[in-house]
Amino acid sequence: MKKQTLTQAMAWLHTWSGLLFGWPLFAIFLTGSLAVFDQEIDHWMQPEVQRQDVPVALAAEHAVAYLQRHHADAGAWNIALPSERDPGLRVTAGDRRRGISTDLDPRTGEPLKVREAAGGSFFFHFHYTLNLPRQIGIWVVGLVALVTLATLVSGIIIHKKLFKEFFTFRPNKGQRSWLDFHNASGVLLMPFHLMIVYTGLVIFGLIYLPAALHALYDGDFEAFYQEAIGEAPHHHGPSRAPLATLVALGPLLAQAEERMGPLSAVSISHPGRSDALVEVRRVLGNRIALSKGHNMVFDGVSGKLLAGPPELRPSVLTQRVMFGLHFAQFGGYPMRWLYFFCGLVGSAMIASGLVLFTVKRRRKYLVEGRAGDFGHRLIEGLNVAVIAGLTLACIGLFWINRVLPVELAQRAGWELRLFFALWALTLLHGWWRPHLQAWREQLGLAALLCLGLPLLSALTVDHPWDDRTRLLLEATSVICGALLAWTTWRIGRRAEQPAPRRHKASAALEVN
Amino acid sequence: MLSAFFGGLVLAYAGMVGLCQGLERHYKQVWQRLPAPVLRRGLRLAGWASLAASFAASVAAWGWAMGPVGWFGLISLAGFALVMLLPYAPRLSLLLVPAGAFAWGLAWLIA
Structure with a gap:
C-alpha cells in the first residue's frame, strides 16, 4: 500500500467508521435526546x-x-x-x-x-441497548461509542479550515452545503459531542473493563457498591x-x-x-x-x-459526576432543554454525514453508470430507513399509544411490536422507492404525524390540553413537525428542478 | 434562575454575533462592504466580552459546578442557531440581539 499522509488516513477512517457506525449512532443519539424527557413522555403516554x-x-x-x-x-x-x-x-x-x-x-x-404504555422509558432503554439483550446491547453501544470518539477526533484532524469557516454555512450548493452543515454542527457542538460520548463510555466502564472488580471483589458488583459508595x-x-x-x-x-x-x-x-x-x-x-x-x-x-x-469519596464522586453529566438530571428544565437540543443537533450532524457519503458518490456513479449498484442502493436505502424511518417510527409510537385500545392485553408489548413493524416497513419502502421520493414520503409522513399530535390528543383523550407537561410536549412536537415539513419541502424542490450548474450557483453566492 | 438563564442565552448569542461579524467574510455577507479594522477589532472584543458575561450569567443561574456545563451548551447552540440563520436572513440574525435584550429586560421589569 502506498504511504498516505495523516490527513488521507484520517479521512479514510472518518468516512468508513462514520458510515458503518453512523447508523447505530444516529439511533442512539435520537432516542437519547428523547430520553432526556423520559418521565414527561411516560406521563404523556398515560393520559389517565x-x-x-x-x-x-x-x-x-x-x-x-x-x-x-x-x-x-x-x-x-x-x-x-x-x-x-x-x-x-x-x-x-x-x-x-x-x-x-x-x-x-x-x-x-x-x-x-x-393504560399500559411503553413510555419514555423505552427510548431510555433503547438508547443504551438498541433493544438487544441487555448485556450484548451494552457492549454493542460501547463499541459504537468508542469508534465515535475516534471518528470525532479524526473529523477534527481532517477539517481543513476549522477556524476560518467557523461560522460558514452555504445553502443551496449541494455537496458543499452538506459538508458545511456537517462541519458547523460538529464543530460548534464539539464540547457536547466529546462530553456525551466519553461520559457514556464511563457509565459502563466497569462492564467494559472489569479486571479490577474481578481481582478485588471476585466480580461481585453489589459488594463493590456497598463498600465504595456506602449504599x-x-x-x-x-x-x-x-x-x-x-x-x-x-x-x-x-x-x-x-x-x-x-x-x-x-x-x-x-x-x-x-x-x-x-x-x-x-x-x-x-x-x-x-x-x-x-x-x-x-x-x-x-x-x-x-x-x-452518604458522603462520597473523591474517586466515587468523580465517577458519579461523569454519570451525572451524561444523565442530565441536574440544573432543572433549562439544562434538560439544552441537552435535548444538543442531542437533536448531534443527530442532525450524524445524519448529514451519512447523507454526505452518498451525495459525494452519487454524481460519480451516475457518470460511470453505476448508480444502480447493489452497494450504493443498499447504503441509500439504509440511510432513509435509519434517519427518516426511525424518526417516523418514534413519532409513530406516540400515535400508536393513543390509537391502540386501552384495555388490550400486553398493551405495552403491542406498542413496541407496532413500533418495530413500522420501522421495518420504512426499510422496505426505502429500498423500493427511488431514494429522493423515499426521503420525501417518509419525512413528510413524520412531519404530518408530529404536526397532528395535539389534534390526535383532542380526539382520543378526555381533557386533552389542560396538563402543562403534555401540552408542552405536543407544542414541541408541532415545532419538530414544522422543521421536518420544511426539510421535506426542500427535498421536493430539489427533486423537481435538478441542482443548478455549479458555476451559476457559486457565482450567485460568491457576492456574499 | 430563569432570568439568569435567558440573560445567559441572549449574551451567548450576542457574543457569537460579535465574533462572527468581526470576520471580514461575514461582515460583508450582511453589509456588502468591508469593515474598518477598528470596527472589526471592536466587534471581536465585544463578542468575547459578551461570551464572558454569558459565563457569569450561567454561573449565576446554576452555580460554579453546573454553570460551566450549561455555558458550553448555551454558546454551542447559540452559535449553531446563528450559523443556520445567517445565510437565510442576515439582517434578522443580527436584529435578534437587540430584540432578545429588549425581551429579557421587559421580562425582568415585569417579574
Whole structure:
C-alpha cells in the first residue's frame, strides 16, 4: 500500500467508521435526546393520570393504606411519589421492577385505571441497548461509542479550515452545503459531542473493563457498591421477624425532605414486621453528581434514622459526576432543554454525514453508470430507513399509544411490536422507492404525524390540553413537525428542478 | 434562575454575533462592504466580552459546578442557531440581539 499522509488516513477512517457506525449512532443519539424527557413522555403516554396538588405526606399515607389493604403480606413495597416531572402516584408490591404495580389517585388513594404504555422509558432503554439483550446491547453501544470518539477526533484532524469557516454555512450548493452543515454542527457542538460520548463510555466502564472488580471483589458488583459508595443496607428475601406496626411516614418524609430536597420515592422492606426498613429516595438533580442510591434509611418501627445520605469519596464522586453529566438530571428544565437540543443537533450532524457519503458518490456513479449498484442502493436505502424511518417510527409510537385500545392485553408489548413493524416497513419502502421520493414520503409522513399530535390528543383523550407537561410536549412536537415539513419541502424542490450548474450557483453566492 | 438563564442565552448569542461579524467574510455577507479594522477589532472584543458575561450569567443561574456545563451548551447552540440563520436572513440574525435584550429586560421589569 502506498504511504498516505495523516490527513488521507484520517479521512479514510472518518468516512468508513462514520458510515458503518453512523447508523447505530444516529439511533442512539435520537432516542437519547428523547430520553432526556423520559418521565414527561411516560406521563404523556398515560393520559389517565392527572396532575394534582397533593402534599407528599398525604399521598404516601394513601399509598400505605392501599398497600396494607391489598398487599399486607408482600415482602417489600415501593411508592413512587408524585413529583414535578412525573405527577403520578404508583405503588408496587414485591420487587420494585418486577412486582405488581398499581396507579393511585393521590387525592383519594383509590386505584386508577391507567393504560399500559411503553413510555419514555423505552427510548431510555433503547438508547443504551438498541433493544438487544441487555448485556450484548451494552457492549454493542460501547463499541459504537468508542469508534465515535475516534471518528470525532479524526473529523477534527481532517477539517481543513476549522477556524476560518467557523461560522460558514452555504445553502443551496449541494455537496458543499452538506459538508458545511456537517462541519458547523460538529464543530460548534464539539464540547457536547466529546462530553456525551466519553461520559457514556464511563457509565459502563466497569462492564467494559472489569479486571479490577474481578481481582478485588471476585466480580461481585453489589459488594463493590456497598463498600465504595456506602449504599444503604437492605433486606433480601422474606422476613421471619414478629409482626409490628409500621411507623407513620409523614415525619420521616419531612425529615428527609429537609435534608435532601424534593423526594421521589419510598421503599419499605418487610413492611409490618419488626425488622422493617424505610428507604427514602430523592429527586435527582440538586448537584451534577448522580445521587442515585444515596438515600436515607429509617427503622420501619421506631422511625430512627439508620443511615443518612452518604458522603462520597473523591474517586466515587468523580465517577458519579461523569454519570451525572451524561444523565442530565441536574440544573432543572433549562439544562434538560439544552441537552435535548444538543442531542437533536448531534443527530442532525450524524445524519448529514451519512447523507454526505452518498451525495459525494452519487454524481460519480451516475457518470460511470453505476448508480444502480447493489452497494450504493443498499447504503441509500439504509440511510432513509435509519434517519427518516426511525424518526417516523418514534413519532409513530406516540400515535400508536393513543390509537391502540386501552384495555388490550400486553398493551405495552403491542406498542413496541407496532413500533418495530413500522420501522421495518420504512426499510422496505426505502429500498423500493427511488431514494429522493423515499426521503420525501417518509419525512413528510413524520412531519404530518408530529404536526397532528395535539389534534390526535383532542380526539382520543378526555381533557386533552389542560396538563402543562403534555401540552408542552405536543407544542414541541408541532415545532419538530414544522422543521421536518420544511426539510421535506426542500427535498421536493430539489427533486423537481435538478441542482443548478455549479458555476451559476457559486457565482450567485460568491457576492456574499 | 430563569432570568439568569435567558440573560445567559441572549449574551451567548450576542457574543457569537460579535465574533462572527468581526470576520471580514461575514461582515460583508450582511453589509456588502468591508469593515474598518477598528470596527472589526471592536466587534471581536465585544463578542468575547459578551461570551464572558454569558459565563457569569450561567454561573449565576446554576452555580460554579453546573454553570460551566450549561455555558458550553448555551454558546454551542447559540452559535449553531446563528450559523443556520445567517445565510437565510442576515439582517434578522443580527436584529435578534437587540430584540432578545429588549425581551429579557421587559421580562425582568415585569417579574
